[in-house]
Amino acid sequence: MSMWPVLRAVGAGLLAVAWAIASYFNSASGQASGWGAALALAPLSLVVGLGLWRMRPRWLAAGLTLGLVGLLALLWPLLSQRIAVLYFLEHMGVYSLLAVFFARTLVGPGESLVTQMARRVHGGVLSENQQRYTRQVTLAWSVFFAGMVVVSVGLFLWAPLPAWSAFATLLGGPLIAVMFVGEVLVRRRVLPDEARASLKETVQAWRVQRSEDEQ
Numbered sequence: 001m002s003m004w005p006v007l008r009a010v011g012a013g014l015l016a017v018a019w020a021i022a023s024y025f026n027s028a029s030g031q032a033s034g035w036g037a038a039l040a041l042a043p044l045s046l047v048v049g050l051g052l053w054r055m056r057p058r059w060l061a062a063g064l065t066l067g068l069v070g071l072l073a074l075l076w077p078l079l080s081q082r083i084a085v086l087y088f089l090e091h092m093g094v095y096s097l098l099a100v101f102f103a104r105t106l107v108g109p110g111e112s113l114v115t116q117m118a119r120r121v122h123g124g125v126l127s128e129n130q131q132r133y134t135r136q137v138t139l140a141w142s143v144f145f146a147g148m149v150v151v152s153v154g155l156f157l158w159a160p161l162p163a164w165s166a167f168a169t170l171l172g173g174p175l176i177a178v179m180f181v182g183e184v185l186v187r188r189r190v191l192p193d194e195a196r197a198s199l200k201e202t203v204q205a206w207r208v209q210r211s212e213d214e215q
Contacts, residue, residue, distance in 0.1 A: 019043070020169050027087040028165035037080040040087050041072075084165070088156050091168040092149055099145035102138050112138035133190055137183055144179055148172070 019042070026036040048068070055061040072079075079086055105113040115134040119126055126134070155164035 016173065020173065023087065023169040024165050027084050027169060028162040030084050030161050032081045033083055034076070034080045036083040037076070037086060040083060040090060041079075044090060084156075084161055087165070087168060088152070091152055091172075095145045095148040095152065095172075099142050099149065102145065103142035106135070106138060106142065111135075114138040114141070129191060133187065137187075140183070141179070148175070 019039070022039060026033065026039055052061045052065050055064070102113050105111070105116070111119070111131075112135040114137045115126070115131055118130060118134045122130075152164070152168055155167055
C-alpha cells in the first residue's frame with residue numbers, strides 16, 4: 001500500500017494548522033501588514049487559481065487572471081490596512097456559501113445534498129428511514145453553517161478582536177469535526193440496523209458531489 005496518500009493528508013493537515021495559528025496572530029493584532037493580507041488571501045487565491053487553471057478557453061482564463069491580478073494590485077494598499085476586515089469577509093463568505101450549498105437542496109422536489117451522497121455510497125438504494133434521516137442531516141449542516149456566520153458577525157461587531165479571531169481561525173475546523181463526529185454517533189442510534197458508510201466512502205461521495213456542482 002502506498003504511503004503517499006497518508007503523507008499528503010498529514011502534510012495538508014499540518015499546513016492547515018500552521019495557517020490557522022499564523023492567521024490568528026495576524027488577524028488578532030489588527031495591525032496593517034502586506035504579509036498579513038497575503039496570508040489572508042492565500043486560501044481564496046488557491047481556489048480561484050485552480051478554477052482558472054481548469055477553465056476553457058485558455059485565452060479567457062488568461063484574461064481573467066490578468067484582470068484579477070491588476071485588481072488585486074490596485075486594492076493592495078487598502079487590503080493591507082484592513083487585515084481583520086479581510087479575514088472577516090473571507091470567513092463569513094465561506095460559511096455563507098456552505099450554508100447555501102446545503103440549504104438549496106432542501107428546496108423543491110429534488111433530494112437533499114446528504115441524501116444524494118448517501119445514495120452514491122449505498123449503490124443507489126436507500127430505505128425510507130435513511131432518506132428521512134439524511135434530509136434531516138442536510139438541514140442540520142445548513143443550520144450549523146448559518147450559525148457559524150451569525151456567531152462570527154456577532155463576535156466581530158461586539159467582542160474584542162482576539163476573541164473573534166480565535167473563533168474564526170482556530171475553532172472552525174474543530175467545530176466541524178465535532179459536528180461530524182456527533183452526527184455519526186446520532187446516526188448509529190437512529191439507524192442502528194442500516195448499512196454504514198466508511199469515512200473513505202463518505203469523502204469520495206463528497207468529492208463527486210462537489211465536482212458535479214462545479215461543472
